[in-house]
Every structure is written in C-alpha cells, then in structure tokens.
Amino acid sequence: MREPIIERAFETLEPSPNTRAALQARVEAAYEARPRSLWLEWLNVLRGRPLVNGAWATAAALVLFVATPLSALPLALLPPRAAQVQARPSSPLKPAPRPLSAPRRTAPLPARR
C-alpha cells in the first residue's frame, strides 16, 4: 500500500540538516534543563532494571552503612542500659510468709490470779 511516490513526497517534509542541528541543540538544552527530583531519579534507576540496579543499590547502601561511622549513629541514639538490681532469690528453707487474712493463732494468755 505504501507507494514510492508517496514515500518520496513525505521525505520532502523532513527538516534540512541545518534545521535538524538547530533543533537538536534546543532539545538538548531543554533536556538538560528539565526539572529533576532526586527521588524520581532513583525511582527511574530502579524502574529501568529493577533486579540489577536494586542489587547494586542495596550493596552500596550496605557498604556505606558498614564501612563508615554511619552505623554508630543509631547506636548512639539508643538510651544507655541501666544496671538492673535484681532481688535476692528467696531461700527454699525459709517458710513461706503467712497470708495476711489468715487468723493468727496465738496461745491464750495465762489467767491472772
């Protein structure tokens, strides 16, 4: 269906090399000046090749965390551990304390004479 004369006619619509070069310079300038967000750049990196770039990013983050004092920061933020005083364990020989509610059995006082 694509006739050669129509293809040749559409070729005449193409921009001249000078126009193309001028256009390229303008497009490049617009591309370089595009607004960039760091998060979007990272998202694009992960979208491009999720597995490979994700693995690289994870490895880089691990190296950054381990090889720098970065790991000390979260540890420094934790509260220091206070020494805990534990109660002395009770002796098994010691009788268990009586419940308070139980009536006290006391020996009857000697009668007065």
Add this chain to the structure above:
Amino acid sequence: MFIAFAALDAGPPEAPADDGEVEQLVRAARVGNAQAARRLYALHVQRVFRVVRPFCATEAAAEDVTQDAFADALGNLSRYSPRPGARFVGWLVTLALNRARKQHARGQRTEAHEASTLEQLAGAAEGEALEERVLLKRTLLAALAELSPRDREVVTLYFGAELSAAEVATATGVSAANVRKICERASASLSQRLRGPAAA
C-alpha cells in the same frame, strides 16, 4: 554512585537497527544518559517532523512543536511503558501529534500554499532536483490539507511515521480495519495527485 549507574546503562554506540536496541536506549536515557537521549532524538526526529509538519502553518511552528514534543518525551520517559506491539516511536509520535493538534486548534491553520523556499530544502542531497522537491512538498501539503482532520492524522501517521495499521489505530482511536480503508483510499488519490507535478 548515580553516575556509575548511568554509565552501566550506556546504550550502544552504533545506530540501532531494531526495537530491542531502541528499548535499551530508552532505559539508558531514563536514568539520565544524555548520549542515549541524543541518539533517540537523532533516530526519530525525521519521523516526528513528518507527522507534525502537515498540522503546522510554517516550518518554524513545526520546529517548535517538534522541540516541545521531544523535550516532553525525553523528560518524561518514565511514562512510557514498553508493551508488545507498542513501539517507542508510536508513543513519541502520538505525543507530537497531540501537541500539533493543540497548535492546530489554536487557530494556526495549515497554509497549503506556503512559500516553500529553496533555502528550506537546501539541505537536500546535491544533484537532486530541488524544484521538483519543492513542488512535491507543496502538492503533498495541499492534498493533506484537503483531507478531513481524522483522515489526515491517519494518513500522516501511516505514511509519515511509518507506523503499522494497528499502531495508527491505537494512536487515533480508529479501528485497524478503518485505518487500512482510509489509507487505501488516500493512497490512490495522493499518488494520482503527486504524479502530476512529478511527471511535469
């Protein structure tokens, strides 16, 4: 680190021949590889310009639309998701066509008899009959201007951007069968009309 990732994703240095390599360039440009973006531009600028030109009154307006379309596309490559049957060029020319439509709707009507000077075609290969090219261009623009807006879009995408009937159908919303019909009809009338000045 980011630069290292971008360098890892560098596209092929030679001109890509198939869609797989174009996809590779798209991935590289998406992570900020300017060389890949430049290559994408060089590969597609002619097709985009051929699509945009019939909807613009002048060459300068077509240049502006092409520039805006490329800046938009290359700056928002994350919006493009490759699917089977939907090539990058289809997405790109659809963006450009939308911009051209807006410009056309703003009242800048296509002038069929625009003064296509020899300077505008001075970049053509030496030895080629420039006058014949000028005449062909004028005749083509005049013939396209006479088509209905829908038919013009279909014909321009099919012949200008060299999209398949299915891709044109996706871009325009016309069914693939109708695209084929429109193109067959337009092909007969266009070739008849273009043979006149070409033979003269």
